[in-house]
Amino acid sequence: MSQLDILLVLLRVAVGAFVPLCFIAVLVWLERRGAAFFQDRAGPNRANIFGFRAAGLVQNAADGIKLIFKEDVIPGHSAHKFYFVLAPLIVFFCALVSFAVVPFADTLVLEGKQYIMQGIPMDLGILWFLAITGFAVYGIILAGWSSHNKYGVLGALRASAQVISYEIPMGLALVSLLVVYGTINLNEIVHFQGKLLFGFIPMWGVVLQPLAAVIFIVSAFAETNRTPFDLAEGESELVAGFHVEYSAMKFALFFMGEYVAMFVSSSIIITLFFGGYQIPWLSTETLVAYAKPVSMLLMGLVPVAAALFCGWMMKNNKSHYDRPNDPRVREAKVYRIIIWMMVVVVEAVLVGYLLYAAGGAADRILVVLLQIVTFLVKTFMMCFVYVWVRWTLPRFRYDQLQLLGWKMLLPLALLNIFITSAVVVALS
Amino acid sequence: MSVTVKIMERKGSSFLEKIYLFEIFKGMRVTLGHLWRNLCDNSRLYVRHYPEVKPEITPRWRGRHRLTTHEDGTVKCVACFMCQTNCPAKCIMIEAGERMDGKSEKVPVRFDIDLLECIYCGYCVEACPMDAIRMDTGIFSVTSYDRESVFVGIDELLATKGAFDEEEYKKGGA
Numbered sequence: 054m055s056q057l058d059i060l061l062v063l064l065r066v067a068v069g070a071f072v073p074l075c076f077i078a079v080l081v082w083l084e085r086r087g088a089a090f091f092q093d094r095a096g097p098n099r100a101n102i103f104g105f106r107a108a109g110l111v112q113n114a115a116d117g118i119k120l121i122f123k124e125d126v127i128p129g130h131s132a133h134k135f136y137f138v139l140a141p142l143i144v145f146f147c148a149l150v151s152f153a154v155v156p157f158a159d160t161l162v163l164e165g166k167q168y169i170m171q172g173i174p175m176d177l178g179i180l181w182f183l184a185i186t187g188f189a190v191y192g193i194i195l196a197g198w199s200s201h202n203k204y205g206v207l208g209a210l211r212a213s214a215q216v217i218s219y220e221i222p223m224g225l226a227l228v229s230l231l232v233v234y235g236t237i238n239l240n241e242i243v244h245f246q247g248k249l250l251f252g253f254i255p256m257w258g259v260v261l262q263p264l265a266a267v268i269f270i271v272s273a274f275a276e277t278n279r280t281p282f283d284l285a286e287g288e289s290e291l292v293a294g295f296h297v298e299y300s301a302m303k304f305a306l307f308f309m310g311e312y313v314a315m316f317v318s319s320s321i322i323i324t325l326f327f328g329g330y331q332i333p334w335l336s337t338e339t340l341v342a343y344a345k346p347v348s349m350l351l352m353g354l355v356p357v358a359a360a361l362f363c364g365w366m367m368k369n370n371k372s373h374y375d376r377p378n379d380p381r382v383r384e385a386k387v388y389r390i391i392i393w394m395m396v397v398v399v400e401a402v403l404v405g406y407l408l409y410a411a412g413g414a415a416d417r418i419l420v421v422l423l424q425i426v427t428f429l430v431k432t433f434m435m436c437f438v439y440v441w442v443r444w445t446l447p448r449f450r451y452d453q454l455q456l457l458g459w460k461m462l463l464p465l466a467l468l469n470i471f472i473t474s475a476v477v478v479a480l481s
Numbered sequence: 482m483s484v485t486v487k488i489m490e491r492k493g494s495s496f497l498e499k500i501y502l503f504e505i506f507k508g509m510r511v512t513l514g515h516l517w518r519n520l521c522d523n524s525r526l527y528v529r530h531y532p533e534v535k536p537e538i539t540p541r542w543r544g545r546h547r548l549t550t551h552e553d554g555t556v557k558c559v560a561c562f563m564c565q566t567n568c569p570a571k572c573i574m575i576e577a578g579e580r581m582d583g584k585s586e587k588v589p590v591r592f593d594i595d596l597l598e599c600i601y602c603g604y605c606v607e608a609c610p611m612d613a614i615r616m617d618t619g620i621f622s623v624t625s626y627d628r629e630s631v632f633v634g635i636d637e638l639l640a641t642k643g644a645f646d647e648e649e650y651k652k653g654g655a
Contacts, residue, residue, distance in 0.1 A: 090519040091512045093527040267502065369523045374534050445512040446505065 069172025143192030208294025243329030564605035619644030
């Protein structure tokens with residue numbers, strides 16, 4: 054292996070492991086501030102370090118530190134202490150590992166070698182995701198059972214029944230999708246979506262398979278135990294469900310596992326239905342061919358975006374009551390300086406690229422970076438949809454949940470397979 | 482006399498409503514509207530920035546207690562034990578002594594209220610025949626780092642002033 058090989062392996066493992074971890078902080082923040090704004094509240098906006106609140110992100114650090122130093126209780130009545138400790142590990146590990154097959158950029162070609170941009174380079178693709186997320190429910194069952202607590206067991210029971218029922222429509226929705234794509238390799242699936250339908254509509258999964266998209270997204274919500282399907286932890290009936298006996302970092306692992314699972318299922322939804330890392334109308338080849346104009350366009354857009362953001366921030370980042378020498382205004386001024394420094398750095402890099410490195414390998418690296426950004430932005434938007442749905446819809450009743458899974462989604466998925474295969478056979 | 486019957490329209494039976502998705506999107510549009518409004522201008526949040534901006538307290542609010550005084554500054558309380566007897570939380574502890582200034586026979590030498598026990602029901606105020614104890618200080622937040630400082634004695638109760646003028650307080654029905 055050359056040094057370049059090792060570097061790229063490290064890079065892709067780092068992205069595969071750390072992006073979900075970083076997204077935990079972002080998603081917890083998004084959930085809390087988003088929930089607050091949906092409900093006309095302010096959300097966590099006080100925790101600060103020297104007056105810098107980072108829009109409330111500091112609160113996450115404070116909560117994390119609190120959870121680390123809390124007492125770690127293992128209930129004395131539990132007869133299965135090993136499984137009790139193992140359960141949160143399984144949940145978190147499965148959530149994290151299932152991201153490994155999601156391609157976050159197109160295959161990078163450097164010096165005639167191909168580097169696949171996903172955590173683990175393998176062809177299992179979507180099957181890996183199905184297998185691992187199905188495995189995550191073992192963690193929940195183990196947690197509920199080893200807690201030796203009726204609420205825990207009930208929560209675990211609900212979670213397992215729910216995941217098993219919703220994996221069927223999810224898998225069937227995937228079948229019709231795979232009939233269209235003709236592959237299970239996620240990178241090839243994203244390539245397929247880079248094409249254009251009738252020459253002007255991006256051939257995204259959601260355009261080709263709207264019904265499968267709806268079924269898959271609904272099932273994905275159920276798989277991640279998110280509202281409106283979070284019966285496993287329905288606090289009004291089950292206190293906290295399967296994690297009722299957990300405290301400190303073991304609870305935090307469940308909590309973070311939920312957000313990692315949310316991030317991963319968002320990224321899978323993006324990859325399958327919304328074009329993955331593809332920028333609409335700009336496939337990888339087009340981007341590489343027009344790398345120069347694209348980077349010039351970026352040079353124009355970045356300052357405009359920064360100016361808009363700064364304007365919005367200066368307007369909103371202030372105290373809404375009488376306060377001499379408002380520290381929030383000072384804070385916003387510091388942020389503005391940081392943002393413009395970042396803009397200068399980006400511009401310098403782009404200028405350097407245009408002057409010295411344009412053409413050749415740098416084009417491809419630029420395109421990969423662009424695609425990673427696109428992928429993250431799309432995933433973030435899908436995660437926002439998760440939060441948005443959570444703070445809009447009430448929880449399902451348990452029988453309604455099973456009714457929806459078995460009597461609505463399952464027949465619809467079957468019908469969808471039938472229609473899709475008929476169309477595919479007729480067209481081929 | 483006939484009973485007026487209003488028949489409510491049952492929602493949720495039309496085909497579009499049964500598909501459920503469109504109704505979900507309608508609901509999501511509403512919540513997104515709130516998010517967008519607050520994101521564009523967060524001064525429109527329906528919140529009070531509490532520790533800095535205090536809520537308005539009405540004269541009828543039962544806040545922390547105080548003991549009232551006569552015009553000349555002497556204590557009104559005659560140590561009749563009405564409030565202590567009436568207190569459902571048993572948080573008032575009075576010790577009576579002889580009064581020397583001729584205003585009455587007795588005077589409290591000790592008048593302690595354990596604010597951790599107090600349930601702020603206001604029965605002491607209603608029981609008092611002399612209008613000597615009131616809960617009109619407007620103090621709504623009794624917090625402390627130690628228990629001793631929320632165990633208030635007669636000096637502190639006398640030192641605290643009412644937050645409202647006499648007329649406003651009387652209007653409150655006391």
